[in-house]
Amino acid sequence: MSTSPSAAPAQGQAWDFSDVTRSNDSLRRFLHGLPGVDQVGADSRAASLGTRSIKTTAKAYALDLAIRMVDLTTLEGQDTHGKVRALAAKAMRPDPADPTCPAAAAVCVYPDMVGVAKEVLGDSGVHVAAVATAFPSGRAALDIKLADTRDAVEAGADEIDMVIDRGAFLSGHYLQVFEEIVAVKEACVRPDGHSAHLKVIFETGELQTYDNVRRVSWLAMMAGGHFIKTSTGKVQPAATLPVTMIMLEAVRDFREATGQMVGVKPAGGIRTAKDAIKYLVVVNEVAGPDWLDPDWFRFGASTLLNELLMQRTKMTTGRYSGPDYFTVD
Amino acid sequence: MSRIDVRKTYKLFIGGAFPRSESGYSYQVHDTKGAFVANAALASRKDARDAVVAARKAFGGWSGKTAYNRAQILYRIAELMEDRRPQLVQALRQSEGLTAARAERALDDAIDRLVWYAGWADKLTQVIGNANPVAGPYFNLSTPEPTGVVAVLAPQESSLLGLVSAIAPVIVTGNTVVVISSFERPLPAVTFAEILATSDVPGGVVNILTGSAATIAPWLASHMDVNAIDLVGIAGDTELATSLEVAAADNLKRVRRAPAAEPDWSADPGLDAMTAFVETKTVWHPMGV
Structure with missing residues (x-):
């Protein structure tokens, strides 16, 4: 399954992308030079990893880890200040009945x-992530996206979730996509020199092929x-296990090549605790522990958190829990 | 040339579909003389969990239907039972060892019971609801509302009349139900599930698990998303009934207690089975303007 790109330099050597990103043609040559993804193979490997049985203490660990990885998300036109405040409070104390329950990673708004x-989160350690750049379509002029x-x-956003211009990517204007990401990254710098973390959303449901997922992963990295x-959550299919696996292969290969670690965040469509645990198995098996x-893997989700909490309660009390005992959002 | 026997293995009925047991187990069902009849799925606690999820999902739609509509749907089940008469008669003869004539009569009773309960759908509120007299310019109305998801342990002896007498009063008021059928005599319940699947009952309103009440019921009794449990089916098993009542106390489930012996199902059932699983909602409403 190793997918080191043919153009990769020897390990340990500093990687300089200026050659690759010199022009649209060179970028295109590099991205299309990446080995293709065997779609049937990827699907079946993801499916087989999904059959691992995670029980008892390993399951308890996985559930807590998954809760800590949740970016609790609300991205609706009908969002109110009250709802965001409630969500932020929930991210800090997902299960008010159990003080041992960890906090979520971030609130995404x-x-x-x-x-x-x-205002609600303060210095609780729970981050605020904001979707920017004309989310979810990304169809706006660059200066509007940067503003x-x-x-x-x-x-005060700690993390920025940007969407790429899928139209430009699909029509082969890779350099345009690249430069847009670079420009948005520059816009993430605060006056004090610190920088908000940048998450790049691909909307893999619109990218058609697994090859494109691998290419866009390298482009963003x-x-x-x-x-x-993976996705905005506004397009079906959103995150899937094989797509996430391909992105995890990309970050693994990128670290092998450059020494830099990049995080992965599947978002949308992950609703059950069982699904979340499948993702964690794939993370461990593909990218590594x-x-x-x-800091390196997140779930973009809203309903998932309640499912995780219900499973957690089931593990601690020994009886099945129900949605009545957790907040609706 | 002799035919090869078709040895059937029946499945569970959850959310309107017929899945195999998550456990993969099944068990042999014998007739009263000990001859093999078929295999039935042996439901596990996870099947019970899935059934509760399905029942909860169906609750909003089912309880939101008009009482008149629910009555029509129950009548429709009775119609389909008529259509499946030979199959049900055979199932009754095999499981309960009845003669053909007695099996026909037992089936008549079961169908009549269903029709009787169907009639109650839009009448129960008039009988147990009330317009309360108050000293002010208000209407004060008490009406029965469904309790929610109800776990029913079906009678062990009366495999069809008992089953219908346990399910119908629960769903007619708008509850959804997870039923554990008779362990020794599951086949009428399986046929009943097939009838439900082809009737107008929305998927998830009735979920039927074949298997052991002693194994599955504790999970349903302690399940925080089950609102009530009917223990009449384990009549006589005081120890199990007590432990289930204790487990049910955690979320204040309504419990219909197990009697000392299985009741005579052919007797007039009265309203108890329906009123056990409704909540009285009282509203104040300003009068006049």
Whole structure:
């Protein structure tokens, strides 16, 4: 399954992408030079990893880890300040009945809600992530996307989830996509020099092929994304196990080549605790245990958290729990 | 040339579909003379869990239907039972060892019972609801509302009349149900599930598990998302009934207690089986303007 790109330099050697990203043609040559993905093989490997049985103490560990990895998300037109405040409170104390329950990783909201979320979260350690760059379609002029990003960063967002221009990517304007990511990354820098983490959303449901997923992963990593994220959650199919596996292969190979670690975030469509555990198995088997950490792997989800909490309660009390005992959102 | 026997293995009925047991187990079902009849799925606690999820999902739609509509749907089940008469008669003869005539009569009773309960759908509120007299310019109305997801342990002896008498009063008021059928006599329940699947009952309103009540019921009794449990089916098993009542206390489930012996199902059932699984909702409503 190793997929080191043919152009990769010897391990340990500093990787300089300036050659690759010199022009659209060179970038295209590099991305299309990546080995193709065997779709049937990828599907079946992801399916076989999904059959692992995770029980008892391993399951308890996986559930807590998954809770710590959740980016609790609300991205609706009907979001109110009250809902964002409630969500932020939930991210800090997902299960108020059980003080041993860990906090979620972050709250993910639209840029105008960042201040509201920040107010509640304070220095609790739960991050605020904001979707920017004309989420979810990404169809806006670059300066609007950058202004959107700066607004969110100024309001105190710790993480920016940007969407790529899928139209440009699909029509082969790779350099345009690359430069946009670079520009957004620059817009993530705060006046004090610290920088908000950048997650790059691919919307893999619109990218048609697994080859494209691998290409766009490399493109985003070369452009300096801290995280690569599958989807906005607004398009079906959203995150799937094989797509996430291909992205995990990409970050693994990228670290082999450059020494830099990039995080992965599947988002949308992960609803059950069992699904979440399948993802964790794939993370461990494909990328390695280094990625089993909220700094390197996240779930973009809303309903998933309650499912994880119900399973957690089942493990601690020995009886099945129900949705009546957890907040609705 | 002699035919090869078709040895059937029946499945569970969960959420309107017929899945195999998650455990992969099945068990042999014998007739009253000890001859092999078929295999039935042996439900596990995870099947019970899935059934509760399906029942919860179906609850909103089923309880939201008009009482009149629920009555129509119950009548429809009775119609389909008529259509499947030979199959049900045979199942009754095999499981309960009845003669053909007595099996026909038992089936008549079961169908009549269903029709009787169907009629109650839009009448129960008039009988147990009330317009309360209050000293103010208000209407004060008490109406029965369904309790929610109800776990039913079906009678062990009366495999069809008992089953129908346990399920119908629960669903007619808008509850959804997870049933554990008779362990020794599951086949009428399996046929009943096939009838439900082809009737107008929405998937998940009735979920039928074949298997051992002693194994599965504790999980349902302690399940925080089950609102009530009917223990009449384990009549006589005081020890199990007590432990289930204790487990049910955690989320204040409504419990219909197990009698000392299985009741005579052919007797007039009265309203108890329906009123055990409704909640009285009282609303104040301003009167006049």
